[in-house]
Structures are given as structure tokens and as C-alpha cells.
Amino acid sequence: MHVLVIGAAGMVGRKLLDKIASQPGALGRDIEKLILVDVIKPDAPASLASISTSRAADLSEPGVAESLIASRPDLIFHLAAIVSGEAEADFEKGYKVNLDGTRQLFEAIRLESAKSPYKPRVVFASSIAVFGQPFPEKIGDEFFTTPLTSYGTQKAICELLLSDYSRRGFFDGIGIRLPTICIRPGKPNKAASGFFSNILREPLVGQVAVLPVDENVRHWFTSPRSAVGFFLHAANLDLEKVGDRRNLSMPGLSALVGEEIAALQRVAGEKAVRLIRREPDATIQKIVAGWATDFDTKRATALGFKAETAFDDIIKAHIEDELGGNI
Structure with missing residues (x-):
């Protein structure tokens, strides 16, 4: 299997790779090729170095998405984004990175699939920021997305794109709405959370x-450990069971x-x-x-x-x- 991880140098990306390295078979099949991409060159875990290629690249720049998809990865983890506080402070950068980069990735897959049959699994990192007030006591699976931040708006648009591109058969996508990840290791970042x-x-x-x-x-939380588990589970999940609503709010606390x-x-x-x-x-x-x-995350829990x-x-x-x- 050929795996592409976009945003591989970020916290979740690094922990995802560490888990894949320490748990052979975590993705259900042997990995033959692993491509790691971020705006800074990611490091591959030592046990995966022989099958890994790392690259510094900005997905929102012209031609980058096409070059990544040309090798036809079977599984794509799209984790790349700028965080909420930065997206709110820099309107243009937020839309360029969080929306334009994602749209270019989806389009690159669509155009590649038009050449000959190709339908990868795409696991996309979304956010509970897609929801906005007024809220019910618990947000259920039927609640609508009315974000009140630029970051949330960017993620909500990407969710719609993911569902539509999946509906049209260009790829098999699933969006993972992450709770706020706590405790994030390392130094403080620009996320408002x-x-x-x-x-x-x-x-x-x-x-x-x-x-x-x-x-x-009050807020909605999960650990980095659980977040990695979400992405691994999504990579292995039978998406026929998910149905047409391809974006799921993850369980949390x-x-x-x-x-x-x-x-x-x-x-x-x-x-x-x-x-x-x-x-x-x-x-x-x-x-x-x-x-x-x-x-209330009944759908995700049942899955x-x-x-x-x-x-x-x-x-x-x-x-x-x-x-x-x-x-």
C-alpha cells in the first residue's frame, strides 16, 4: 500500500507516524511506500525510513497537489492546516492554506481519476469549529454547521467538498471532526484553544x-492518543457503513x-x-x-x-x- 501523509510534521502527524511505526498492520495492509509532506520537511520514524520519502512543500502552491497525487497513493491523510487563532488573525492565509490547499488536493485526485480508474481513501482532519451558536445542550449528528470563525468556515466548506467528491466517486473520503486536543505536547502554538x-x-x-x-x-476534549486512534480507525473503516454523510463528530469529554x-x-x-x-x-x-x-456522538461511537x-x-x-x- 502507498500512503501519503500531508501535514506530517505537525503534532498529530508525528504521533500518527510513530503509531504506524510501532504497530505493524495498524493500517490493515503492509506499507510499501510512504510519502511525508509538510511546509517543513518531516522526519520519518527510523523503522519506516527505508520506505519513506520526505518533502517540504505547501499544498496551496500551484502544482504541488498534482505532483503528490501523480504516484497514486492508496491512502491519504490530510492533516495540514493553520490553526484557529492564526486563521482568524490572517484572513488571506487561512483561506489559502485551509481551503485552497484542500480544494487543490481534491481536484488533483479528480483529474488523476479521469485518466484511468483511481479511487483513494482520503481521511481529512476537520474540527468542531464547524458549529456555531446557538447550541442545544448537546450537539447531535443532525445539528447544522453555522461556524462563527474563519477557521470553522474553512473547515465546513472542506467538509462539503469532501462529501460531494465522495458522492461523485472521485475518492472515498471521511472527515474527522476533532475535539480540542489536550494535552498538546511541545510549546504553545497560535491556536485560540x-x-x-x-x-x-x-x-x-x-x-x-x-x-x-x-x-x-466548558469545552469538548480528547487526547492526542485518542486523536491518532480516530485517524487509524477511519483508515480501516468500511465507509459503506458511514453512508453519504461523510463527516463525523468524534467522541470526547x-x-x-x-x-x-x-x-x-x-x-x-x-x-x-x-x-x-x-x-x-x-x-x-x-x-x-x-x-x-x-x-452526542452516537454515529461515531456506533462505528x-x-x-x-x-x-x-x-x-x-x-x-x-x-x-x-x-x-
Whole structure:
């Protein structure tokens, strides 16, 4: 099998590759060729190096998508995007990267399939940002997408494109609406949701973290470990069971910021909690206020997607995966 990972240098991309490397057969078939692409050249796990080719490229630039699809990958993970805060701050860049790059990828597949039979599996990273207020108590599978941010709008348009290109038979696509991933490893990024991870990640290693919103803010979460599981499951799933509605809200955990902090105290103690500094930020507060807080994910759950059900488990997964099991 030939696999293409776009956005391979990002957090989810790196963890996905590590999982594939450590779990032979994770994609259901042996991988014969692996192409890794991002705006910076990705690194392949050592055990996959012999079958991997890495490339620095911007999917939104002319000709890039066509060059990637020319080798006809069987499975495509499309994880590339700029994050919510950056997409809101830079309107043109958000649409260029998040929408134009995706459209060019889909078009490249369509044009390749017109030459001779070709129908790859496309697994697309979408977001719960496709939903906007007013919300029901729980967002179900029938709730409409009315995003209130540019990032959410870009993802919602891509979801529609994915469904239509799949309906027309150009590829077999599935969109994975990710909850906010927490705890994200590494340094803070430009995502408006970044503080949800910051207030746990930094205190766990003895560093100060800033909380820009009230502790009564509720949100929808999953761990990096579960996010990788979503993409692997989507790659192996019989999409006939998904039907024509190809975009799925993933299972997760609805929790208050205060419940995050309480879980941190249970796992790491009061010393870690004291490192959180309250510094209200009106811009972030406004963005977060327009986000969904709880979901009923019956479709995804029935299809076998799984996530954590307690915040303590999310924190413990980070400690195991990123801190060697020690704090």
C-alpha cells in the first residue's frame, strides 16, 4: 500500500507516524511506500525510513497537489492546516492554506481519476469549529454547521467538498471532526484553544501557565492518543457503513476549565495548580464563547470510534507519552 501523509510534521502527524511505526498492520495492509509532506520537511520514524520519502512543500502552491497525487497513493491523510487563532488573525492565509490547499488536493485526485480508474481513501482532519451558536445542550449528528470563525468556515466548506467528491466517486473520503486536543505536547502554538493544554502541560513540569478565561468555561476534549486512534480507525473503516454523510463528530469529554484544574490537582498536587496565573484575554474569551461545549456522538461511537471519559486519564496519558511516566 502507498500512503501519503500531508501535514506530517505537525503534532498529530508525528504521533500518527510513530503509531504506524510501532504497530505493524495498524493500517490493515503492509506499507510499501510512504510519502511525508509538510511546509517543513518531516522526519520519518527510523523503522519506516527505508520506505519513506520526505518533502517540504505547501499544498496551496500551484502544482504541488498534482505532483503528490501523480504516484497514486492508496491512502491519504490530510492533516495540514493553520490553526484557529492564526486563521482568524490572517484572513488571506487561512483561506489559502485551509481551503485552497484542500480544494487543490481534491481536484488533483479528480483529474488523476479521469485518466484511468483511481479511487483513494482520503481521511481529512476537520474540527468542531464547524458549529456555531446557538447550541442545544448537546450537539447531535443532525445539528447544522453555522461556524462563527474563519477557521470553522474553512473547515465546513472542506467538509462539503469532501462529501460531494465522495458522492461523485472521485475518492472515498471521511472527515474527522476533532475535539480540542489536550494535552498538546511541545510549546504553545497560535491556536485560540491552546490555553486548555497550557494550563496542564506547563505546571506538570514546574512552569507557569496563563489562563485567559473563566474556570466555568466548558469545552469538548480528547487526547492526542485518542486523536491518532480516530485517524487509524477511519483508515480501516468500511465507509459503506458511514453512508453519504461523510463527516463525523468524534467522541470526547465535556469538561469545565475548573474540572481540568481539579484533575490536575488530583494527579499532580496543589503545587502544580498554584502555577496557573489568571490573566483574562477578551479576544480569546470571545472566540471560545462561540465554540461548542458538548456532543452526542452516537454515529461515531456506533462505528467504533473511542475516546477518554475522565480528564484524569487525559493527563495520565500525557505523563506516560511525553514525560516518561514521571512528574
